[in-house]
Amino acid sequence: MQKLFNIVMLSILLLVAAQAPAGIVVIVNNENPVSELSKREIIDIYMGRNLYFSDGKLALRLDHPPTSGEREQFYQTLVKKSVAQMNAYWAKLLFTGRASPPLLMGDSEQLLDTVRNNRNAIGYIEESNLDGSVKVVGRVD
């Protein structure tokens, strides 16, 4: 009986652990020579202040849909701004012709696929969605 109880408790604990909020990781293509990006570098790229990787290549910045949990968590953790506040920020940059916002992806799968197939792409996904086909260069948590 005690053994059964332990198994049930362990299973519950494992289930809870699996459902805990996953960390967000920043990913690039495997062929990208960049091995690590600091928080500051990630902010500069995603706030449109620096559009280039250190090797001089123009970064293809990718974003999740406006209503997605990943997007909310990414910007809230990175710069403490809501999706609407980030949209207001990007409206300023886009409509003054300074920079375009990151390219919108349909979902994590499309984003992962785009990073996999574009040498200069950069994106972010939940760590649990990693499949080894892209390179992790930063973590946002």
Add this chain to the structure above:
Amino acid sequence: MSRNRSFITLICSLTLASVPALSLADTIEQQHFRISGFGTLGAVKSGDDILGFTQGLYQEGVFDGDWSYKSNSNLGLQLDATFNNRLSATFQLVAKERVENGLEESLEWAFLRFRATQSVTLRAGRLGPSNFMLSDYRNIGFAYLWVRPPTEFYNILSFDYIDGMDVAYSTPLGTGTASAKFQVGKTSSTFARSDNRYDVNINPIYLGTLVWENDLWQTQASVALIEFDSDKYVAGTKELAQLLEGLGGLWPASESYLEGMKSDGRHTRYYSFGIAYTPENWQIQSEMSYIDTNVELYGSLRTGYLSVGRHIGPTTAYVMLAKAERGEDRKTIEPAPTVGPPLQPLLDVLQVNTQYVYDATQVNQQSASLGLRWNILYNLAAKTQWDRTWVEAYGGGFWDQKAIPTEDTTIDTFTINLNYVF
């Protein structure tokens, strides 16, 4: 008016036509071509019987505490085309209330952008002026906190665009990014005042801006030099000036008044400084400017504002204080000399009109504002704002004046806006 309506209809049609393109633009294959837009649906209640509220000199006033649905409303459509990693182009059309409102005026941006290096960007064509913090996105209500950029500070910036070129340099500096921009070009605009229209041409414009920003702070300092490239006299004073010129020595003092109305080849300099601080739940911003000119009729102007906003969930409540103050005292035009009939009535009328044009450009006012912004969706915000403005006697130059206010006046302005981007 019908031309305005048909133009707005055209913009609405273009917007609807762009919807399929928007979904295409979301895919990787279509990244070379992006259509986006913005708009404001606004209602403003303001003015009294002699002072009409305007967002800028290019609009007719809202008088008698009436509601206006045109003064604050606009719709913009932007096309960005990326040719390669270095070269891109941007076109932006904005439909809004203007006294002169053809395609020429509605084309806000049309420029080519060339990224020469990672740090240096060149643009040429029709560009936004960058001398104040909001000067190149005044139409994008979704991008700023208030229902409009502060009137006391932004009404003096009477042109929307520069036809010319600019070069910008940016580099990491300390914990943030520093950038420098130099713009050169020309512009023109049509003003509405007292049921009259005046064309104003400015050529050249030189504009230098330094910006430093990080996640919390944004600071900006700029200097602009403009030269009026128009008639000999300030727009709207030509007929009066010609009559004064015709007087010969009949009214000796009029020569100095004429001199004060001259604008050709004269300079105006804008010096401005702005700072914004945006910690997690706050949005604090202030700008100050000093505008100096050797066009005596305009005189110098000191302007500034301070705004403090507090985010509470999806809403932001804010207060703002703003002031615009003329540097010189009111110029009193001395009585016309006594010459007797038949010229006396003419001289007396000229004296009154000279006093009028000198008074009409005087600006002395301050405002206190309370407002609320609510982010309803990630791309839709509702805003409301109440401004109480104290306009000093003879200080109504930022208003559409049916007559010169000879007493201090208090005017309340109520605004409700829906701002969106797509």
